[in-house]
Amino acid sequence: MTLFMPDAVLFDLDGTLVDSAPDLTTAVNRMLTELGRAAITESRVREWIGHGARRLVARALAGQRDIVTEPPETEAAMARFFVHYHACLVDTTILYPGVREALLELQAMGLAMGLVTNKPEAFTTPLVSALGLDPFLSVSVSGDTLAVKKPDPAPLQHAAQQMGVAVDQCLYVGDSRADLDAADAAGMMMVRVPHGYPGGADAFADRPQLLTLTVPELAERLGQVSAA
Numbered sequence: 001m002t003l004f005m006p007d008a009v010l011f012d013l014d015g016t017l018v019d020s021a022p023d024l025t026t027a028v029n030r031m032l033t034e035l036g037r038a039a040i041t042e043s044r045v046r047e048w049i050g051h052g053a054r055r056l057v058a059r060a061l062a063g064q065r066d067i068v069t070e071p072p073e074t075e076a077a078m079a080r081f082f083v084h085y086h087a088c089l090v091d092t093t094i095l096y097p098g099v100r101e102a103l104l105e106l107q108a109m110g111l112a113m114g115l116v117t118n119k120p121e122a123f124t125t126p127l128v129s130a131l132g133l134d135p136f137l138s139v140s141v142s143g144d145t146l147a148v149k150k151p152d153p154a155p156l157q158h159a160a161q162q163m164g165v166a167v168d169q170c171l172y173v174g175d176s177r178a179d180l181d182a183a184d185a186a187g188m189m190m191v192r193v194p195h196g197y198p199g200g201a202d203a204f205a206d207r208p209q210l211l212t213l214t215v216p217e218l219a220e221r222l223g224q225v226s227a228a
């Protein structure tokens with residue numbers, strides 16, 4: 001698949017710009033321990049994130065990824081998860097290697113940048129600020145900014161609208177199937193990072209053509225496109 005020169009690049013957060021799984025695991029396990037439940041592994045958390053904090057908490061309580069209805073204790077558990085995740089939000093969470101330099105390059109190319117994450121705003125805002133991402137982002141759409149979250153296309157469409165850029169002139173950079181489904185439904189091109197939390201081993205099995213690049217590789221490729 002060939003790359004075009006977009007007017008704006010939108011980024012997913014968890015698994016794309018930052019590896020937040022260790023701190024999320026700490027918070028989930030503090031919550032589970034409080035409820036007298038057994039802790040879960042970080043690899044489970046890596047499989048269960050991507051559809052927002054509430055879905056992660058519900059999956060952790062149910063002990064499985066596929067849930068039809070939320071366990072009844074989800075609401076109360078969410079309140080405890082919020083307390084615990086706030087306390088360890090940036091204990092170990094850092095940008096993936098080269099991300100800061102890549103964002104500087106993209107900024108120097110004159111590209112507008114934004115964030116579209118399923119993470120609740122209460123976590124997105126302090127995390128973005130602690131990691132020094134604020135100066136790069138002209139818009140930030142979280143999982144609870146609108147009534148719907150990814151894979152619904154609305155958060156991507158909302159971000160594009162806020163930036164005054166046509167949806168098909170934006171490029172979305174994400175790590176999960178929810179990101180791809182949102183981008184497809186919005187009519188936005190997506191590039192996938194090779195790390196992160198895809199949402200199952202076969203999450204992209206039916207999309208072998210999907211361009212897979214790290215954020216630094218993307219900045220380099222777009223640099224070539226803009227120079228051409």
Ligand SMILES: O=C(O)COP(=O)(O)O
Nearest residue numbers: 013014050051052117118
């Ligand atoms: O909160 C989540 O489940 C994942 O957040 P993300 O959309 O930034 O990957």
Ligand SMILES: [Mg+2]
Nearest residue numbers: 012014015175
């Ligand atoms: Mg993600």
